[in-house]
Amino acid sequence: MRQIIFRREPVEDTARYPGEEAEPGTRPVLTSSQFLAAASAGELAGGGAAVLIGPTDELASLAPHLALLSLIVVDFPKLGDGRGFSQARMLRQRYFYSGELRARGVLKRDQMFFLARCGFDSFDLDPNEDLRAAIAALDTFSVAYQEGSETVIQLQRRAPAA
Amino acid sequence: MYRYDQIDQTLVDERVAQFRDQTRRFLAGELSEDEFRPLRLRNGLYIQRHAPMLRISIPYGLLSTVQLRKLAHIARTYDHGYAHFTTRQNVQYNWPALERVPDILAELATVQMHAIQTSGNSIRNITADPLAGVAPDELIDPRPYCELIRQWVALNPEFSYLPRKFKIALTASPADRAALEIHDVGVRLKRGPQGDIGFEILAGGGLGRTPILAKPIRAFLPQGDLLAYLEAILRVYNRYGRRDNIHKARIKILVRSLGVEEFTRQVEQEFEASREFGPHLSQQEVARMSAFFVPPPYQTLPDTVPPIGGRSTGDPGYDAWLRYNTRGHKMPGYRIVYVSLKKHGEPPGDITAEQMEAVAQLADRVSFGMLRVTHDQNLVLPDVPQRELLAVWRELERLGLAMPNIGTLTDLICCPGLDFCSLANAGSIGVAKQIQARFDDMDYLYDLGPIEIKMSGCMNACGHHHIGHIGILGVDKHGKEWYQITIGGSSTSPAALGEVIGPSVPKEQVAETIERLIEVYLREREADDERFLDVVRRLGVEPFQERVYETNHIPA
Numbered sequence: 001m002r003q004i005i006f007r008r009e010p011v012e013d014t015a016r017y018p019g020e021e022a023e024p025g026t027r028p029v030l031t032s033s034q035f036l037a038a039a040s041a042g043e044l045a046g047g048g049a050a051v052l053i054g055p056t057d058e059l060a061s062l063a064p065h066l067a068l069l070s071l072i073v074v075d076f077p078k079l080g081d082g083r084g085f086s087q088a089r090m091l092r093q094r095y096f097y098s099g100e101l102r103a104r105g106v107l108k109r110d111q112m113f114f115l116a117r118c119g120f121d122s123f124d125l126d127p128n129e130d131l132r133a134a135i136a137a138l139d140t141f142s143v144a145y146q147e148g149s150e151t152v153i154q155l156q157r158r159a160p161a162a
Numbered sequence: 163m164y165r166y167d168q169i170d171q172t173l174v175d176e177r178v179a180q181f182r183d184q185t186r187r188f189l190a191g192e193l194s195e196d197e198f199r200p201l202r203l204r205n206g207l208y209i210q211r212h213a214p215m216l217r218i219s220i221p222y223g224l225l226s227t228v229q230l231r232k233l234a235h236i237a238r239t240y241d242h243g244y245a246h247f248t249t250r251q252n253v254q255y256n257w258p259a260l261e262r263v264p265d266i267l268a269e270l271a272t273v274q275m276h277a278i279q280t281s282g283n284s285i286r287n288i289t290a291d292p293l294a295g296v297a298p299d300e301l302i303d304p305r306p307y308c309e310l311i312r313q314w315v316a317l318n319p320e321f322s323y324l325p326r327k328f329k330i331a332l333t334a335s336p337a338d339r340a341a342l343e344i345h346d347v348g349v350r351l352k353r354g355p356q357g358d359i360g361f362e363i364l365a366g367g368g369l370g371r372t373p374i375l376a377k378p379i380r381a382f383l384p385q386g387d388l389l390a391y392l393e394a395i396l397r398v399y400n401r402y403g404r405r406d407n408i409h410k411a412r413i414k415i416l417v418r419s420l421g422v423e424e425f426t427r428q429v430e431q432e433f434e435a436s437r438e439f440g441p442h443l444s445q446q447e448v449a450r451m452s453a454f455f456v457p458p459p460y461q462t463l464p465d466t467v468p469p470i471g472g473r474s475t476g477d478p479g480y481d482a483w484l485r486y487n488t489r490g491h492k493m494p495g496y497r498i499v500y501v502s503l504k505k506h507g508e509p510p511g512d513i514t515a516e517q518m519e520a521v522a523q524l525a526d527r528v529s530f531g532m533l534r535v536t537h538d539q540n541l542v543l544p545d546v547p548q549r550e551l552l553a554v555w556r557e558l559e560r561l562g563l564a565m566p567n568i569g570t571l572t573d574l575i576c577c578p579g580l581d582f583c584s585l586a587n588a589g590s591i592g593v594a595k596q597i598q599a600r601f602d603d604m605d606y607l608y609d610l611g612p613i614e615i616k617m618s619g620c621m622n623a624c625g626h627h628h629i630g631h632i633g634i635l636g637v638d639k640h641g642k643e644w645y646q647i648t649i650g651g652s653s654t655s656p657a658a659l660g661e662v663i664g665p666s667v668p669k670e671q672v673a674e675t676i677e678r679l680i681e682v683y684l685r686e687r688e689a690d691d692e693r694f695l696d697v698v699r700r701l702g703v704e705p706f707q708e709r710v711y712e713t714n715h716i717p718a
Binding site: 141162 | 439
């Protein structure tokens with residue numbers, strides 16, 4: 001069973017990514033084209049859907065349907081591919097997505113702080129990573145210069161000049 | 163100068179702790195080399211030919227004497243007793259031990275310095291006019307904006323894994339001593355019709371394999387939108403810059419492939435869509451930052467230096483130094499003094515621990531404890547009272563830092579090359595020595611007027627060879643060092659990329675080739691003040707080619 005970090009806790013993951021076998025008690029994660037087709041066909045009226053987006057997926061097509069989603073998984077397919085940071089930031093900041101936002105892929109504790117600051121609250125890391133250490137890495141920094149979208153860490157910032 | 167508060171200090175201290183743990187994990191085998199590389203690069207640490215190389219940030223070239231003494235201490239304690247100033251106003255050490263780098267970073271943090279984002283695919287050190295705040299031709303002091311951008315850039319969570327490195331430069335002077343057009347983004351301060359401060363924004367410049375000059379994408383950006391607009395540029399680049407080919411990943415390639423108009427449209431669209439959520443720069447923030455850059459307590463002093471080129475002081479050595487190594491200051495009675503790191507026979511940009519300490523002592527005495535680092539790899543004492551100049555010259559002479567060659571042919575800039583860098587094809591430092599030896603007659607050198615030679619050991623162009631009046635690029639031919647020569651490049655507005663004169667030349671004949679270029683220049687110039695660059699622009703490369711390749715002296 002896959003272990004992920006949700007908020008600041010290690011939990012067993014019930015989500016099943018595209019291509020993974022769905023068992024009772026699990027929730028399917030749709031590809032973005034599956035999701036868009038289902039959303040347009042009115043099949044997801046109950047909400048609570050989940051989607052996996054890749055680095056080249058455009059958010060503008062997803063945006064009108066965000067209310068149908070309670071989980072967005074952003075894929076980080078390669079070490080050093082930072083497109084998902086911008087996608088997360090835009091989902092939180094511009095499109096006001098407030099459901100679970102998960103980073104999945106070639107990620108370790110060293111990216112946790114940046115991921116959290118861009119608005120991720122759920123983390124499916126490299127299977128070899130130590131989850132306790134990764135949770136601790138959320139607190140690598142206690143301060144920041146920029147405004148962020150973080151929900152799972154608290155940071156001290158300089159008060160605006162009066 | 164900016165001074166850290168508790169927030170800044172906590173950030174660099176926590177960064178040191180983070181890197182200490184990452185280094186420990188690497189040494190313990192918990193992180194692979196591939197996993198450690200992007201982490202160490204974001205702290206300026208390369209694995210080089212002989213040892214790691216550590217690059218330390220000197221934000222927009224501003225350095226206090228406390229910091230310079232710390233750099234001397236690090237050179238002596240952790241390195242071979244010297245340091246190397248770079249073409250991006252940073253400083254590098256070539257011999258640190260990997261295990262001790264966390265200790266070096268901890269030492270730096272005690273003097274408000276760091277190595278954050280000095281390498282890697284991230285936003286690098288902000289560079290600026292090295293004479294900011296003291297140059298007579300400056301419109302507005304750019305340093306508060308440099309620091310505001312520095313803070314916005316530091317550990318910016320969205321832009322820490324870009325397609326490639328990203329360099330931002332600022333200037334507020336028509337002379338453009340920051341070479342805006344070779345940067346990913348250039349910011350030129352200007353005033354709007356109502357006298358309000360704003361910025362012209364350029365994007366898409368860069369050297370390397372595919373040299374391209376930046377293009378204007380916004381004629382006037384209001385002050386409050388500076389960070390939001392940079393965010394829009396970075397977001398477009400982060401999402402659409404190429405990641406499949408390292409040689410096509412800089413923003414210049416994105417701008418070129420989209421076309422500047424389409425790129426601009428995308429940036430403006432992103433800016434409009436996110437401006438209400440993006441960072442806004444308030445007048446109060448600018449005022450708070452500007453308070454760090456108030457002028458030092460200048461005295462009211464008369465001008466005592468004779469007009470340059472006029473009456474002699476009676477000492478030709480001092481005359482030459484005054485003329486070449488000092489510049490006019492915005493305050494009467496003061497002058498800007500260059501500390502030349504271009505002594506003939508020494509690697510350009512290198513300085514010993516003893517020299518650093520002595521320069522710090524001098525700057526404490528005559529320049530309010532402040533220094534500048536230039537992208538020509540020299541240091542500057544920005545605020546020297548004219549009555550101190552003779553004493554300053556004598557002291558710099560004693561230190562070997564008064565070579566009166568600033569702006570001349572031997573004030574050449576060069577990368578560390580084969581001697582240190584694992585990327586290089588060529589021993590740039592050896593070639594620099596060869597050129598300095600050939601042009602060691604100072605009267606001859608002065609007769610040649612201002613000539614910028616820039617040399618890179620490989621296509622990565624750390625020595626900015628494309629924008630040298632004479633550019634020299636090391637290339638590997640069957641395991642031997644050869645050099646490709648370009649002429650007609652320029653870093654200042656209007657910037658230009660040099661043109662290749664012909665087949666590359668073997669190492670032993672680089673100085674001879676330059677001598678031949680100079681011969682043509684001296685033959686063709688129509689007035690003493692017509693510069694080498696002007697003659698190249700007037701005549702094109704042909705007469706130079708003819709002379710260089712006219713005999714089989716230089717085999718093709």
